[in-house]
Amino acid sequence: EDQVTQSPEALRLQEGESSSLNCSYTVSGLRGLFWYRQDPGKGPEFLFTLYSAGEEKEKERLKATLTKKESFLHITAPKPEDSATYLCAVPHGGGRGSTLGRLYFGRGTQLTVWP
Amino acid sequence: ETGVTQTPRHLVMGMTNKKSLKCEQHLGHNAMYWYKQSAKKPLELMFVYSLEERVENNSVPSRFSPECPNSSHLFLHLHTLQPEDSALYLCASSQDHPGYYEQYFGPGTRLTVT
DSSP states (O other): OOSEEEEOSEEEEETTOOEEEEEEEOOSSOOOEEEEEEOTTSOOEEEEEEOSTTOEEEETTEEEEEOSSEEEEEEOSOOGGGOEEEEEEEEOOBTTTBSOOOEEEOOOEEEEEEO | OOSEEEEOSEEEEOTTOEEEEEEEEOSOOSEEEEEEEOTTSOOEEEEEEETTEEEEEOSOOTTEEEEEEETTEEEEEEESOOGGGOEEEEEEEEOOBTTBOOOEEOOOEEEEEO
């Protein structure tokens, strides 16, 4: 059972066409939600951390928001260079009773922005 | 070098070969991870090390053998792999500290088992 669900699986946008990606989660006691960007054949690149409902973070054309059950990654006026797979992840407490543990990752949304 | 580096970036090996993947982090973190990423699947956590001690082995077959000689270096030793082990192997690091969960990833090693 997936703890993190991302939608849509794939999204094609024309340059300048704004949209949103969704990440819903089922873990209780959320201790943060992370957004990553991953280019083909490369490792995920950290974008944002959100900790509490109502929080927002922005970076260039991206804005991440968080509610009690989901997060949105809003992309405003995207450009072709924004094409990538966007992953979200939430931590699961584990390890030696510390904060160290696994991250539950979603399957990602593959975004393609065409000129 | 900055961030998390991995070598080699690409590896092709036969099922009878033995090879090793290397990861090095330059972030001053004290925890390191190995992940496997296959097409259309979420990232799969394989191993977690904190302060050079393995704290998690996520039911990974014994043909994968991790080694963490210090908090900056992590290895994944491979032997008698199967074709289904072909994937992108990612190393990540983080700080094992209350309230700090972000993991930073390396570029990955694309492994092909023939």
